Amino acid sequence: MSYGILIVSHVPEIAAGVPKLLKQVAGDVSITAAGGTDDQEIGTSLEKITQAIEDNQADELLAFYDLGSAKMNLEMAEEMSSKKIHLYDTALVESSYVAASLLQAGVDLPAIEKQLAPLKVKGDN
Amino acid sequence: MSYGILIVSHVPEIAAGVPKLLKQVAGDVSITAAGGTDDQEIGTSLEKITQAIEDNQADELLAFYDLGSAKMNLEMAEEMSSKKIHLYDTALVESSYVAASLLQAGVDLPAIEKQLAPLKVKGDN
Amino acid sequence: MELTLEKYLVWMKEFAQKISDQKDYLSDLDSKIGDGDHGNNMARGLKAVSESLAAKKPTDLTTALKITAMALISKVGGAAGPLYGTAFLEMAKLSGQTTDLDQLLVAAVAGLQKRGGAQAGDKTMVDVWLPIVNKLKADQLTDEEIQEAVKSTKPMEAKKGRASYLGERSVGHLDPGAVSSGYLFETMLQAEVGK
Amino acid sequence: MELTLEKYLVWMKEFAQKISDQKDYLSDLDSKIGDGDHGNNMARGLKAVSESLAAKKPTDLTTALKITAMALISKVGGAAGPLYGTAFLEMAKLSGQTTDLDQLLVAAVAGLQKRGGAQAGDKTMVDVWLPIVNKLKADQLTDEEIQEAVKSTKPMEAKKGRASYLGERSVGHLDPGAVSSGYLFETMLQAEVGK
Ligand SMILES: Nc1ncnc2c1ncn2[C@@H]1O[C@H](COP(=O)(O)OP(=O)(O)O)[C@@H](O)[C@H]1O
Ligand SMILES: Nc1ncnc2c1ncn2[C@@H]1O[C@H](COP(=O)(O)OP(=O)(O)O)[C@@H](O)[C@H]1O
Ligand SMILES: [Mg+2]
Ligand SMILES: [Mg+2]
Ligand SMILES: [Mg+2]
Ligand SMILES: [Mg+2]
Numbered sequence: 001m002s003y004g005i006l007i008v009s010h011v012p013e014i015a016a017g018v019p020k021l022l023k024q025v026a027g028d029v030s031i032t033a034a035g036g037t038d039d040q041e042i043g044t045s046l047e048k049i050t051q052a053i054e055d056n057q058a059d060e061l062l063a064f065y066d067l068g069s070a071k072m073n074l075e076m077a078e079e080m081s082s083k084k085i086h087l088y089d090t091a092l093v094e095s096s097y098v099a100a101s102l103l104q105a106g107v108d109l110p111a112i113e114k115q116l117a118p119l120k121v122k123g124d125n
Numbered sequence: 126m127s128y129g130i131l132i133v134s135h136v137p138e139i140a141a142g143v144p145k146l147l148k149q150v151a152g153d154v155s156i157t158a159a160g161g162t163d164d165q166e167i168g169t170s171l172e173k174i175t176q177a178i179e180d181n182q183a184d185e186l187l188a189f190y191d192l193g194s195a196k197m198n199l200e201m202a203e204e205m206s207s208k209k210i211h212l213y214d215t216a217l218v219e220s221s222y223v224a225a226s227l228l229q230a231g232v233d234l235p236a237i238e239k240q241l242a243p244l245k246v247k248g249d250n
Numbered sequence: 251m252e253l254t255l256e257k258y259l260v261w262m263k264e265f266a267q268k269i270s271d272q273k274d275y276l277s278d279l280d281s282k283i284g285d286g287d288h289g290n291n292m293a294r295g296l297k298a299v300s301e302s303l304a305a306k307k308p309t310d311l312t313t314a315l316k317i318t319a320m321a322l323i324s325k326v327g328g329a330a331g332p333l334y335g336t337a338f339l340e341m342a343k344l345s346g347q348t349t350d351l352d353q354l355l356v357a358a359v360a361g362l363q364k365r366g367g368a369q370a371g372d373k374t375m376v377d378v379w380l381p382i383v384n385k386l387k388a389d390q391l392t393d394e395e396i397q398e399a400v401k402s403t404k405p406m407e408a409k410k411g412r413a414s415y416l417g418e419r420s421v422g423h424l425d426p427g428a429v430s431s432g433y434l435f436e437t438m439l440q441a442e443v444g445k
Numbered sequence: 446m447e448l449t450l451e452k453y454l455v456w457m458k459e460f461a462q463k464i465s466d467q468k469d470y471l472s473d474l475d476s477k478i479g480d481g482d483h484g485n486n487m488a489r490g491l492k493a494v495s496e497s498l499a500a501k502k503p504t505d506l507t508t509a510l511k512i513t514a515m516a517l518i519s520k521v522g523g524a525a526g527p528l529y530g531t532a533f534l535e536m537a538k539l540s541g542q543t544t545d546l547d548q549l550l551v552a553a554v555a556g557l558q559k560r561g562g563a564q565a566g567d568k569t570m571v572d573v574w575l576p577i578v579n580k581l582k583a584d585q586l587t588d589e590e591i592q593e594a595v596k597s598t599k600p601m602e603a604k605k606g607r608a609s610y611l612g613e614r615s616v617g618h619l620d621p622g623a624v625s626s627g628y629l630f631e632t633m634l635q636a637e638v639g640k
Contacts, residue, residue: 013142024480043327069329091216091246105614119246121216125414149285168522194524230419250609
């Protein structure tokens with residue numbers, strides 16, 4: 001079972017930038033991202049998210065998002081995908097960085113989730 | 126007293142993208158950002174941070190960063206600047222978004238800080 | 251009260267027109283307590299719905315509902331996309347078994363709440379959908395009831411969506427998604443969908 | 446033990462050389478428990494130090510220390526920049542009053558700890574600086590003591606910096622900033638700075 005990371009942001013630049021931060025510490029982890037609408041405006045795109053899920057080389061993904069509407073689209077994409085997706089309501093940049101570091105170090109999912117738990121900052125709105 | 130927002134990231138793209146997300150909900154708030162090293166590599170630059178502080182039209186700044194070394198450079202820049210800088214150990218994207226929304230709505234600093242408090246995710250390492 | 255394909259297409263045409271007419275107003279509302287794009291989002295979405303329906307010429311209600319859902323999901327770009335999209339998708343799914351408008355809308359609102367997690371009083375479109383579906387079931391839906399439901403969101407404090415970050419500062423403004431949902435049901439009455 | 450400008454320049458030259466020689470090794474160490482750039486960061490920083498000292502030809506120690514600090518702060522790009530930079534800046538500040546090496550290094554390590562908040566045992570460069578400054582004060586500093594201090598970081602669990610995200614996985618690796626700090630003090634002995 002291989003784990004990858006999925007980043008979903010409202011902004012194309014954020015989606016492009018976060019993987020760069022993560023890749024530094026997790027060269028062997030597959031990291032894909034979706035940002036902005038189909039027209040590169042601020043928002044999210046189900047199509048882009050679906051594509052980022054498919055493009056990811058792992059079969060089980062840890063997914064991180066910025067704001068609530070990204071989460072809704074992520075959940076729709078999840079329902080349509082055969083890959084298992086673990087969705088976290090944690091700080092986008094900080095928690096995806098922690099997850100990437102730990103995946104690279106070969107830490108297992110329960111231990112990673114334990115370190116992610118205190119980074120929860122949303123999900124109620 | 127006017128308040129602005131300062132974003133410091135290790136990645137140029139993140140520093141470019143976060144203000145776009147914030148500008149959507151805070152058109153009247155001055156938001157500036159510094160990302161990457163002087164050579165546009167992953168890291169932070171005291172010079173870029175200092176420039177972003179100066180470029181900000183406000184005289185008091187709420188500052189957000191991604192990882193610890195950005196914080197150290199932010200603190201150096203703060204010591205060298207005449208502007209008052211409030212530095213938060215909160216989730217970069219999510220908390221700067223909340224701060225921007227509230228500044229735009231005219232909420233005062235103590236009330237903003239109350240809403241930022243639960244978004245603290247770092248500062249101990 | 252059966253929803254026929256013919257009436258449904260009239261409904262969507264009128265809804266798209268209304269959204270297009272009110273685009274700037276919806277975005278203005280959204281700029282007060284959100285990011286100011288709800289009108290643009292909805293207009294983009296409904297344009298896609300109209301174009302997709304015109305291009306694909308569905309011959310049954312289920313297909314028409316599914317086309318609507320897909321266009322909204324893929325083109326709106328904001329929270330309203332997955333929300334309206336899920337509502338229409340749930341109607342599409344159920345429409346194989348029944349075309350009763352009440353039942354379809356009950357399924358729609360359940361999907362909406364599942365997707366967004368909003369309850370009554372959270373200052374979202376759910377505050378229009380829930381009372382309207384109830385009035386419709388009681389055969390008491392009027393334009394006044396719709397206006398009433400839309401206005402009820404004004405004094406509420408937002409608990410979901412971008413407006414929730416404003417806390418008590420969200421009080422005193424209409425919820426933009428509630429307003430666009432009001433248009434959906436107004437045009438439903440105009441199109442005499444359930445008659 | 447007075448630090449003279451002349452000896453200081455020799456020291457920095459040897460330190461820059463050592464960092465340049467060990468660049469890949471330092472980055473390799475950093476790739477185990479960090480982002481793999483410590484060697485590149487330090488090499489870039491020390492290159493800037495050498496160039497800046499060569500270009501500005503400082504005629505007093507304070508200026509030389511300040512030039513070093515500024516080059517490190519602006520060119521390293523990682524956590525080591527503000528950390529080493531602050532250390533040299535504190536030395537520069539104090540050097541107007543005293544050029545005693547012990548006292549300068551005591552000020553440096555205080556600055557380092559203020560900047561980064563690390564305590565002894567947190568698996569950072571502080572775990573080299575603290576014991577070495579103590580040994581130096583006791584006039585007992587040797588290459589073996591330096592090696593000892595560097596190696597002491599191996600069994601530690603990181604509490605500061607990127608390595609701290611790895612928790613117990615950081616155990617069993619040398620801290621890259623401790624290793625580069627070891628080079629700083631080795632070359633200090635080689636340059637017979639305090640003699
Ligand atoms: N979790 C939710 N549940 C129900 N409705 C929601 C939720 N989040 C947002 N909404 C609705 O969506 C509307 C905003 O839509 P839109 O502006 O298109 O999305 P965004 O906020 O992503 O820009 C709100 O006015 C509200 O009615
Ligand atoms: N808070 C801190 N206090 C003291 N030293 C630290 C701290 N954070 C990091 N370091 C030191 O910095 C070194 C890493 O430097 P470098 O790789 O240049 O920075 P970065 O981690 O930003 O890439 C670590 O090995 C450690 O010795
Ligand atoms: Mg909006
Ligand atoms: Mg939006
Ligand atoms: Mg590093
Ligand atoms: Mg680095």
